[in-house]
Amino acid sequence: MTPGRSVENALLAGPLVLFLLAVLGFPTVLSLVYGFSETGFQTLTAPEFSGLKNFRDVTADPTFWQAAWFSLRFGAITALLQCGLGLALAVYLAPLARAHGWTVAILIIPMIVAPAMMGLMYRLVLHEFAGPVPHYLYSWFGWSPSFLGPANVFKTVVVAETLQWTPFAFLLFLTAYQSIPQDLREAAAVDGTRPWRLFWKIELPLMMPTVFVALFIRFIDGFRVFDNIYTLVGAGPGGSTTSISIYIYETFLRRGEIGKALAAAILLFATAFVLLSVAQRLLRGRAP
């Protein structure tokens, strides 16, 4: 590369770097500073460096580990459910979607609703005394599960998240499914392949990169879950639906332990980052 070129490159990339620094850099640096300091609302302007104390506090807090375990389970289960359902829907509805494109638009409506709104809506619909769902279950069957009670609340939030975000996986899979060249299906059919084998041996392998991407995105999104759970049940009975994000929020605002909250946030970010790198490496390794 000639010197003239690198100057040109620097000029071209400069504004982008500045922009990224402003948008990402400032909050990140601030979080790092607070994360490694003794910080309360009184000392925001003059944080006092305290090394790894906040991280020690966080990792010693059983609530943190409970929240991490919740996020991990929630992310993994919802990602698997959404991708499984999304895949089945995509394959099943592909002919319909091809003939009538607007059906896809209907299916992705849940994605457009704000997750916080979703949480509030379920809160109304599932409310133990006033909600229509328990009401009709009682009047028809004389029995209704306590959707938001300790025994069922995990299932309820998993179902709510799955219903809202399955369309996302569906949309990715539909695109991947439709981009498989038709002549491969035809070649397989002439080779004697029945539909089920066609799916396992040709279609699914060709969609695998998309499956990985979808699983990963949905896992990360589920792992960081906040708004729909918080508006539906808050931290949950006995903290049972406290995700990492909810833990950070509560530590930050309810208990004012800003440094500890930010240390948890940094841990969350680092975990996501490591997962992302590993997943990317895996994906690149599989590419043909």
Added chain:
Amino acid sequence: MAQLRIENLTKRFSGQIVTRDVSLVVDDGAFCVFVGPSGCGKSTLLRLIAGLESADSGRIFVDGRDVTDAPAYDRDLAMVFQTYALYPHMSVRDNIAFALRTAKRPEPEVAAKVAEAARILQLEPYLDRKPATLSGGQRQRVAIGRAIVKAPKLFLFDEPLSNLDADLRVHMRLEIARLHKDLGATIVYVTHDQVEAMTLATKIVVLRDGRIEQMGSPLQLYDDPDTLFVAGFIGSPKMNFLTARLQGGYLSLSECDGQKIRCPEPGLALADGAGVTVGLRPQVLGRTGDQSLEGMIEIVEHFGSDSLVHARPAGSTRLLTALVDNGRELASGHRFEARFRTEDLLFFDQAGQRIR
């Protein structure tokens, strides 16, 4: 190996007829070529046989079994696609083995058959590669390998050579001819290239607008075409057509300053003054014969052993082409007398039907 029989097959795409009442028989071991200009419905007919399209009416029999309503996977055929349609995520070996594994053949048998196909098609060095890393000719051979391991009742080829360059096309044409001889398979082959049709086929079916225009052996079609269309389509270089009018035992060539050609005895069964199209193959025009046409040479293409002369009869808008042996002394600007024998003339009426 098997016989294919098609009865009154018709197919429409959104109202438009693409296959029109097609009936034909392909005998056991035959090499049948569907030929015709692009868009005439060759692929559709092949896909109907494969079960990739469903017929609107008519029946298809393979070895006497009515497969008209059978799904593609239940017809026991093999097809080579124009695009090859290799499975991109599988190695060459797995591509070739796919049909056998689908049929749940035991793995030692699969391995043996794959090895055999790879040997025949010279694919042994590439068995562990992915299709994306192969050249066009190699992919083509993998596609053929995938078809032959099945030992199917019927091979279907859809323009398998059209994506190859000229040299490779000639080479693969020979390979396919050899394959047919070695396997004794029944083959149905689609092409728009009449040279491929002439060289490969034992039977040619000329399609036009979804209808069968004529079928027969390559030489039958060449020597004895039923229509102007077949006469113009089969044969290279293309047949010369001259518009003429019947005038008392002579044909007056309206486009060639009224030069006259004598009708063969006992004359054409047409009224005096009727319009006729006269067909003359470039190969029958030369230095001998009982009749002649005159013109000026515009271009000569020397092939070495013979020469293709493009001459313009006086007043004509069309060039007359003649394939002349040893025409080395011919050059543009020379006068050219194209001689021919009366019995080599072909005549077509206004509707393009042959007058015999």
